[in-house]
Amino acid sequence: MKCNRIYIFSILLVLALLTLCSCHGSRSLPTFVMPDTFDTTRTYEITFWAKNDTNITQTRIYQKAIEDFQALYPNIRVNLRLYTNYGNIYNDVITNIATNTTPNVCITYPDHIATYRMGTNTVVNLDTLMNDAELGLGGSALRFSSPKREEIIPKYLSECMIDGAHYALPYMRSTEACYINKTYVEALGYTVPDVLTWDFIWEVSEAATAKNEDGLFSVNGQSVLIPFIYKSTDNMMIQYLAQSDAGYSTDTGDILIFNEQTEDFLYEIASHVQTGAFSTFKISSYPANFLNAGQCIFAIDSTAGATWMGCNAPLVDIAEENLVQFETVVRPIPQCNPDAPEMISQGPSVCIFNKKDPQEVLASWLFTQFLLTNEVQISYAQTEGYVPVTQSAQNDPVYTDYLSRAGEDNELYYDVKIAASRLTLAHTENTFVTPVYNGSASLRDAAGQMIENVAKSVRRKQEINDAYMDKLEKDITALYRLGEGGISGNDKRELGPMPSAAVGLLTVLSVTWLGIGVYSAAQWRRKRKFFQNDAKK
Amino acid sequence: MKKVIALLIACVLVFAMVSCGSTKKDDVKSEGVMTYDEYIAAALDSEVTIEAYVQAKQSWWDNKVTVYAQDKDGAYFLYELQCSEEDNAKLVPGTKIKVKGYKAEWSGEIEIMDGTFEIMEGNWIAEALDATALLASEDLIKHQNEFVSFKGMTVEASTDADGNAVPFLYNWDGSGQQGEDIYFKASVNGQTYTFVLEKYLTGAETDVYKAAQALAIGDVIDMEGFLYWYEGANPHITKITKVQ
Known part of the structure; x- marks a missing residue:
C-alpha cells in the first residue's frame, strides 16, 4: 500500500510539474523590464503601423521621420505599414494579438488600447521608459532632442493614462x-x-x-x-x-x-x-x-x-x-x-507592443519618442487642422510663423485649415x-x-x-x-483554433483533476473499509 | 414536299416560341419581388425586395458582406448584407439570391442597405456589356453597377506626389502602399477617365491587381468591372487585358 501511495503521489507531482511547464510555455509575455542600457551592437527590425488621412504629405512625413531616425540609429530598421482608418488598425491588432504578431509601434486610440490590454502584458506600460534619465523623455543618452515630460501638453498626456499608468504617448491632437x-x-x-x-x-x-x-x-x-x-x-x-x-x-x-x-x-x-x-x-x-x-x-x-x-x-x-x-x-x-x-x-496616440526581447521594446521606444520631435510634430500638424502635442513644437518659431500666414495660399496656408488648428489650440x-x-x-x-x-x-x-x-x-x-466589457457584438471575429499550448495546458489540468479525483475516491474507499473493519472488530 | 417544309417551319416556329417562353419564365420574379424597373422607380429609403444573381462580392467581415448582383434587366449594389461566414461561402458568382432591404443613395451610388438575403434556385452569370462608347454619355448612369467592359483604352499618366508621371497610384493621391486601392487613368476618343481596383474586391493577391501593377503609360488595354458610382462613374475593375 505504501508503494501505491508513492506511485500515485509521483504521478500527481509529474502532472503538477507538467502544468507549470505548460504555463511557462504559453503565449503570454513577461512584463517589460527596462534594460540598463540600449545594446547598440545589435540590429533591430521594428514595424510601425501608422494611420494617415489618405494624405500623401502625411505618408511622406512618416517616411522622412523613419529615414531621419534610421540615420541616427543605423542599427534600427523601421518598417512602415500604412492604414487610412483607425478601425482597420484596431481589427488587425486584435487579430495579431492572438498570434503574438502585433506591430512594435502603433498609432491608436486609448479606447482601443484598453481592449488590447486584455492580453497579458500586451501593451507596454511606458512610465519607466518615460522617466529614465538616459533614454526617457528628454534623456541624456538620446541622439536627438526629445521633449521633456513637462513639455508634453499635460492634458494630452493624461489622455493616455489607463488604470493609473501611461500606455501611450499623444502624437497629434484635433477636435x-x-x-x-x-x-x-x-x-x-x-x-x-x-x-x-x-x-x-x-x-x-x-x-x-x-x-x-x-x-x-x-x-x-x-x-x-x-x-x-x-x-x-x-x-x-x-x-x-x-x-x-x-x-x-x-x-x-x-x-x-x-x-x-x-x-x-x-x-x-x-x-x-x-x-x-x-x-x-x-x-x-x-x-x-x-x-x-x-x-x-x-x-x-x-x-x-x-x-x-x-x-x-x-x-x-x-x-x-x-x-x-x-x-x-x-x-x-x-x-x-x-x-x-x-x-x-481626439487625434492619434502611439503605443508600444511588448515583445520577448526588452531591447527590441527599447528600440521601439526610441522611435516613438522621435515622433515627438519638433520637426515631425510641426510638419505633420501642418498637413491638416491638427496641433502638435508638445509646448516646444507649439512655441517653435516655425510653427508660429505658419499659423500667422493663414490665407497666403490655398495649400500649406489654407485659411480654413489654419482656422481649424487655431480653434483646437484655443480650446485645449x-x-x-x-x-x-x-x-x-x-x-x-x-x-x-x-x-x-x-x-x-x-x-x-x-x-x-x-x-x-x-x-x-x-x-x-x-x-x-x-x-459586458471586451469586444462588442459588432466586433465579433474568429479567433481561430485554440493554440496548441493552451490545448496542452487544459489537457494536463483535466488529467490532474481526474488524478486527484481518483486518488481521493480511493482514499475514501480505503478509509471506509478500514472503519467498517474496525467496527466489525 | 411543300407541305412537309411548311410543317417543318411551323414546328421550328413553335419550338422557338416555346423556347422564348421558357427564357422569359426564368426571369419571372417570385411573388412580392420587384422587377428591376420597379426597384429603380422605388423611392429612396423605401423597403425593397429584389431577386438577382451574385456576380462578385467584397471581403466578408463582421457578419456582413457587400455584393455586386445583377439580373437580366439591371444591377444592384448590396451594401453590407447581413451574412454569416457559412452563408458567405455559398455566395459564389451565379448564385441567385432574394434580398430584402432599404433603397439608399450614397454619393450618387444607388444601393440596398441593411439588407438580408436568402439563397434561391437558379444560376446566372452576366456577360459584360461593352460600355466604352457610353463613357462620355449621360446614359452611362443607366447601367450603374452592371458588369461592363471598356475596350481599347490607353493608359494615361497619373501624377505622384513628386510630380512624376506614373501609370497608377496606390490610393487616389498615391498616399497608400501595395495592398491599397489602385487608381489609374485611361483614355478613349480623346477623353480620360479614372478607374479603381477596390482592395476589398480585388486584393493584392489577385491577377487583376498584379496586372494593374504591371501597367505602363501608353499601354492599350481592355477591362472588365462593375460600374460603381462615387460622385460620378468610378468603375471597380476586375480584369485587365493588355492589347498592345
Whole structure:
C-alpha cells in the first residue's frame, strides 16, 4: 500500500510539474523590464503601423521621420505599414494579438488600447521608459532632442493614462469643428455667432429647408440641400451628453447612456431628420462634398478634415463644375452653454507592443519618442487642422510663423485649415475625453448607432415613440454587449483554433483533476473499509 | 414536299416560341419581388425586395458582406448584407439570391442597405456589356453597377506626389502602399477617365491587381468591372487585358 501511495503521489507531482511547464510555455509575455542600457551592437527590425488621412504629405512625413531616425540609429530598421482608418488598425491588432504578431509601434486610440490590454502584458506600460534619465523623455543618452515630460501638453498626456499608468504617448491632437457656409447663413437673415448653440443650428437649418414654388430650395436654388450634416455621430452624442451634464459611463465602465437627455436628444434629431434639415455621413455621404457643392450649410467634421472643407479647399472630391462659391467660416461645435464650451479631444496616440526581447521594446521606444520631435510634430500638424502635442513644437518659431500666414495660399496656408488648428489650440482646456476601459470602444460605437438608427427609421417612415426608444435601448445593448466589457457584438471575429499550448495546458489540468479525483475516491474507499473493519472488530 | 417544309417551319416556329417562353419564365420574379424597373422607380429609403444573381462580392467581415448582383434587366449594389461566414461561402458568382432591404443613395451610388438575403434556385452569370462608347454619355448612369467592359483604352499618366508621371497610384493621391486601392487613368476618343481596383474586391493577391501593377503609360488595354458610382462613374475593375 505504501508503494501505491508513492506511485500515485509521483504521478500527481509529474502532472503538477507538467502544468507549470505548460504555463511557462504559453503565449503570454513577461512584463517589460527596462534594460540598463540600449545594446547598440545589435540590429533591430521594428514595424510601425501608422494611420494617415489618405494624405500623401502625411505618408511622406512618416517616411522622412523613419529615414531621419534610421540615420541616427543605423542599427534600427523601421518598417512602415500604412492604414487610412483607425478601425482597420484596431481589427488587425486584435487579430495579431492572438498570434503574438502585433506591430512594435502603433498609432491608436486609448479606447482601443484598453481592449488590447486584455492580453497579458500586451501593451507596454511606458512610465519607466518615460522617466529614465538616459533614454526617457528628454534623456541624456538620446541622439536627438526629445521633449521633456513637462513639455508634453499635460492634458494630452493624461489622455493616455489607463488604470493609473501611461500606455501611450499623444502624437497629434484635433477636435471637431463646424464648417459653415456663412454666405447662406446670412442670406437666411442670420449672423454667425462666435459660439454656436444647438438651438441656433437647428433654427437656421429648419429655415434653410424653405423651397420656392418651383420646388428648388430658396437658399441655394438647387434641388438638393441638407442644411446640417454630422460626420461622426459617436461624437455628436458624446459631446451633447457632456455639455448637458448627462450620463455616458463611469470611469469603471458602468453604462449611463440610456437616460432622459439621450432620449430627448434623439427625439430632437428625429424631428429635424423628418423635415430634411439634418443627416449623417453614414446616410448621405461626406459633409465636405455637400458643403462644397452649396448643398450643406453646417458641416461638422474633425479639424483633421479641414483641407477638404470650403470651395477653395486643396482637396476636393466633387467635380469642379459642381463647386459653388461661398465664404467658409470655422466655429466650435454647437454648445448647450456657450459660456462654458465643451468639445471632444481626439487625434492619434502611439503605443508600444511588448515583445520577448526588452531591447527590441527599447528600440521601439526610441522611435516613438522621435515622433515627438519638433520637426515631425510641426510638419505633420501642418498637413491638416491638427496641433502638435508638445509646448516646444507649439512655441517653435516655425510653427508660429505658419499659423500667422493663414490665407497666403490655398495649400500649406489654407485659411480654413489654419482656422481649424487655431480653434483646437484655443480650446485645449475645453476639450475632454470619455472614460477608457475594456469595452469603452463599444459604447462609443453604440452612442453613434443610436443616432444613425433613429435617423434611418425616420427616413423609412417608422414612428419614433416611447416603444421605439425602449426597443432601441435593448437592441443597442445587445448588439454592442454593453456592460459586458471586451469586444462588442459588432466586433465579433474568429479567433481561430485554440493554440496548441493552451490545448496542452487544459489537457494536463483535466488529467490532474481526474488524478486527484481518483486518488481521493480511493482514499475514501480505503478509509471506509478500514472503519467498517474496525467496527466489525 | 411543300407541305412537309411548311410543317417543318411551323414546328421550328413553335419550338422557338416555346423556347422564348421558357427564357422569359426564368426571369419571372417570385411573388412580392420587384422587377428591376420597379426597384429603380422605388423611392429612396423605401423597403425593397429584389431577386438577382451574385456576380462578385467584397471581403466578408463582421457578419456582413457587400455584393455586386445583377439580373437580366439591371444591377444592384448590396451594401453590407447581413451574412454569416457559412452563408458567405455559398455566395459564389451565379448564385441567385432574394434580398430584402432599404433603397439608399450614397454619393450618387444607388444601393440596398441593411439588407438580408436568402439563397434561391437558379444560376446566372452576366456577360459584360461593352460600355466604352457610353463613357462620355449621360446614359452611362443607366447601367450603374452592371458588369461592363471598356475596350481599347490607353493608359494615361497619373501624377505622384513628386510630380512624376506614373501609370497608377496606390490610393487616389498615391498616399497608400501595395495592398491599397489602385487608381489609374485611361483614355478613349480623346477623353480620360479614372478607374479603381477596390482592395476589398480585388486584393493584392489577385491577377487583376498584379496586372494593374504591371501597367505602363501608353499601354492599350481592355477591362472588365462593375460600374460603381462615387460622385460620378468610378468603375471597380476586375480584369485587365493588355492589347498592345
